[in-house]
Amino acid sequence: MSSFADTLLNKGNTVSVNVGHNCDRCNKCSKKYFIQMNKDGKDTYICSYLCSKDLHLDYGRDYWDTVVNLEDFNHLRPIVEVKKEKEKFSIEYNELDHERNEFIQSLIDEDKRIEELEREYELSSSDSENEYY
Numbered sequence: 711m712s713s714f715a716d717t718l719l720n721k722g723n724t725v726s727v728n729v730g731h732n733c734d735r736c737n738k739c740s741k742k743y744f745i746q747m748n749k750d751g752k753d754t755y756i757c758s759y760l761c762s763k764d765l766h767l768d769y770g771r772d773y774w775d776t777v778v779n780l781e782d783f784n785h786l787r788p789i790v791e792v793k794k795e796k797e798k799f800s801i802e803y804n805e806l807d808h809e810r811n812e813f814i815q816s817l818i819d820e821d822k823r824i825e826e827l828e829r830e831y832e833l834s835s836s837d838s839e840n841e842y843y
């Protein structure tokens with residue numbers, strides 16, 4: 711009898727997961743998600759920027775490559791591009807919202823890492839270009 715009830719309960723749980731997106735970190739189910747990742751065909755959702763902190767600890771250093779909704783973060787890129795202009799850069803930081811600042815910083819750190827990888831790639835490719843001259 712109880713196993714039948716369990717089956718019903720499990721069914722109910724499965725349906726509710728389909729309604730929203732289950733956050734992979736806090737297991738909260740919400741209709742909106744902050745980050746969607748897809749690794750090896752498996753969708754993973756992160757509900758908020760709070761849960762997106764230290765993602766690399768759970769998903770590895772390359773987790774950013776598996777983020778599906780990258781376009782949602784395009785508005786953060788100009789911050790990285792103008793990082794030499796201190797004034798513009800500091801506007802993006804909110805004195806009262808330290809968690810958001812940390813999140814932005816983690817994105818910036820991640821972009822720096824990618825930038826370095828790209829620079830290394832450019833260096834190696836420009837070497838081969840020089841052979842034409």
Ligand SMILES: [Zn+2]
Pocket residue numbers: 733734735736737738756757758761
């Ligand atoms: Zn969460």
